[in-house]
Amino acid sequence: MQDLKGAVAVVTGGASGIGFAMAERFAREGAKIVIADIEQQALDRAVVKLEEAGADATGVVCDVSKLDSVQALLDATLAAYGKVNILCNNAGIQVAGPTWQMTPGQWEWILGVNLWGVIHGVQVFVPRMLEQGDACHIVNTSSMSGLLSVPMMSAYQVTKHAVVTLSETLSQELEQQSGKIGVSVLCPAFVQTNLHEAERNRPDELKDQGTITADLENVLRSSVKQLVTGGKPAPVIADAVLGAIQNGELYVLTHPELMGAFKHRADAILAAAKS
């Protein structure tokens, strides 16, 4: 997709951080924007900001972990603009802790948002894109955590590794099916967003008793905060995503300086394959 003018872009988790930056960037290219988010107030503020900048924007409250909510997002998009060209499955949350101490509620929450959210987006939007038959693009937000395995991050990494392979597979399938729907998987390292405050959006029914000590939880939370606030500005990531859409690139790797860690992992796997 070279030209976004008049295209319709849907961004989940679009009220904050990377999602909002992508919405702003696409709007500057002339796209019509639908931002979807679980937080009504943040969503309303984000729509006003986009409109003040001259965008044609709509906000839809959506919980990506629920299939019917994502179906309603497609319906609202079609009701507002009649079509969809870009879908960014971007909404995400993070939890941290030793693998054996993660609670069922933490697992269910993170799998629901970070993985089922992407699955729902693909299952609901791809049939419509195929039916339209015009140029479309799907961007799935993974992370460098989708390429690495570091301690305390297994639940997050499980979801992000899954999003990488889902995207790689989908890209090949859609190339064979139509050749008109591109796929990109965004794998940033640290970005200045509100990700370290994700806990505020955990549904009550998934708030269970943590098995991690309060001390450890505080240490983990403050280190995630430090890493995120010291990260790259979100608009830099949005520029890279726009470039990937326009150039049809599968991998969006915004932190090349950290790719040595991925090489270390790949080398260890290759070294284990003894002939």
Ligand SMILES: NC(=O)c1ccc[n+]([C@@H]2O[C@H](COP(=O)([O-])OP(=O)(O)OC[C@H]3O[C@@H](n4cnc5c(N)ncnc54)[C@H](O)[C@@H]3O)[C@@H](O)[C@H]2O)c1
């Ligand atoms: N910030 C980083 O350092 C970083 C690095 C790599 C990957 N990511 C990924 O980027 C994506 C965007 O996160 P961010 O960093 O911009 O954080 P953010 O918290 O600023 O934005 C995430 C948005 O998702 C929304 N959200 C949460 N649960 C939702 C749900 N169930 N349904 C719909 N919306 C929901 C939140 O309300 C929020 O507006 C996530 O998938 C995250 O894992 C972030």
